[in-house]
Amino acid sequence: MGHSQYDPVMQNRTAWNSGKMVGTKRPLTQKQIWAVRFFLDREERLRDRALFDLAIDSKLRGCDLVKIRIGDVVAGAEIRTRSIVIQQKTGRPVQFELTADVRASLLAWLERRGGTVADYAFPSRVDCAGHLSTRQYARLVDEWVTAIGLRRTEYGTHSLRRTKAAMIYKATGNLRAIQILLGHTKIENTVRYLGVDIEDALTIAERTEI
Template identity: 70%
Template sequence: MGHTTYEPVYNNRKAWNAGKTVGAKKPLKPKDVWAIRFFLEHEGRLRDRALFDLAIDSKLRGCDVVKMKIGDLVSGGRIRSRTMVVQQKTGRPVQFEIVEPARTTLIKWLELRGGSLDDFAFPSRVDHTDHLSTRQYARLVEEWVVAVGLPRQDYGTHSLRRTKAALVYKRTGNLRAVQMLLGHTKIETTVRYLGVDIEDALALSEATDL
């Protein structure tokens, strides 16, 4: 049997992932989160700081983060403490909290950004009526992690989605809570997403006294 023209061996064609690290991206550690915040603050990048803080709190996929509108975040002239969005991938709503650091940077950014409740919170550089693209968002995340000395191949936009979820699981061991926070339809998806294994289960069990 022969090879198709799409197989890597055909004319020494390299696979799309040759030399790349594949698999789940790592969540950020708390010290990494604060390092990125300090970097963005020092550089005066208010939009990026607001985007970063929102991504960490929301635990949303990149496609949902960039499409958030001002009205999703603001109510009565203030940043909401909780809000809800419908996920593009699943079509299911998911709620999340917006804690104080994020509320502070978001209100500063939105006051500078201006616009109406129907406008995107993070507009495109090319078309201000459109939202920031997921590709540009990915470039920004890569720039942030590299700036604080993290290996770019280990982190991406999904790192921001996983960061708070991984921390909640580490502190509580409550998979059901993390499932709801991430908007997963099945608990098995959450288990795979967090990389939960027998060592995690045993560590949680050992820390539980009767």
């Protein structure tokens, strides 16, 4: 049973979100993406560079990203140009592209990592047979954004999921395409996720002359 706001016990209780920024996390800009890449390259962190790049291109939720297996992104001796995974949240498949820069960073990491197609691309530090945890992934994202001067309260794992989707939407205004790329079951979810408002709608309408 919950407490009423009028209960004496609640008078001095701190709200769960006190001092925390809640809501949608900001996507990264192109400049911020390259800043993170520069930082990771400078520190020679092959795994983190591959993980960051894959997060941007795949647009996957953290729970799906950390479970990527080598066979999901590798075909023979090459990195795939497209891949498909089953989403944990919806149980539905979602496809994503792997662009040239991302394929290069994945190849560099997997050549060092080794393993078979059945192994996780990003193994756990505790259990080599397991995968990187979502908690550790979130810690890494906090570290990356902090390293380039951003406030980690404003950015998170969903920032990486939203980044490319937001860029595509800004360039095309095609919500249906974004819905497919994010694997959303309803277009309404995509609208909320991108934070589309009336100003966005009017801007898109103004681009169309009849």
